[in-house]
Amino acid sequence: MGNDAKFFSRDEKGRRSEYTALEPSKIVNGVKGTVIKKIGDKDTHTSLPYYSNTSDVYFRKNKNGVCQARVYIGNKKYLDFDWSHNHKNKGSNRVFEVGRVHVQVWKEESNGTFTRLSDNARCMSNAEMKKYGPILKEFCPHIKLR
Helix, strand or coil: CCCHHHHCEECCCCCEECEEECCCCEEECCEEEEEEEECCCCCCHHHCCCECCCCCEEEEEECCEEEEEEEEECCEEEEEEECCCCEECCCCCCEECCCECEEEEEEECCCCCEEECHHHCECCCHHHHHHHHHHHHHHCCCCECC
16 A cells, blocks of 8 residues: 555645645735645646635646636635636526636535535626736736636
């Protein structure tokens, strides 16, 4: 079997993590962001953690660069900002094209699980653009916030 420690990195406090930082964290507009990768995982939207450890926003990369951001409130996932794919809401048929940020809210259920409200994706609010827009642009300058 062997030692499973090779599957984990350690954060700056020495805690084990399933994730590793791909580049140094940045603080922009008072928001700390880090590009991370789940160790041994393929590139999917589920590759970002449910809970944050050291950042307000974690970013994910794919073959084209930074492609998604997840915002945490109280260390729990709260919002996903996606822009790397076309998205169409079922029901309303609203479409968000590649390169334009769409927001998907995470809802914590009473049993502690989370549900992403993917069929209700929306544009960033003015408050979200003011708070998170600068850090999104820092990590991915070519995206359209609205």
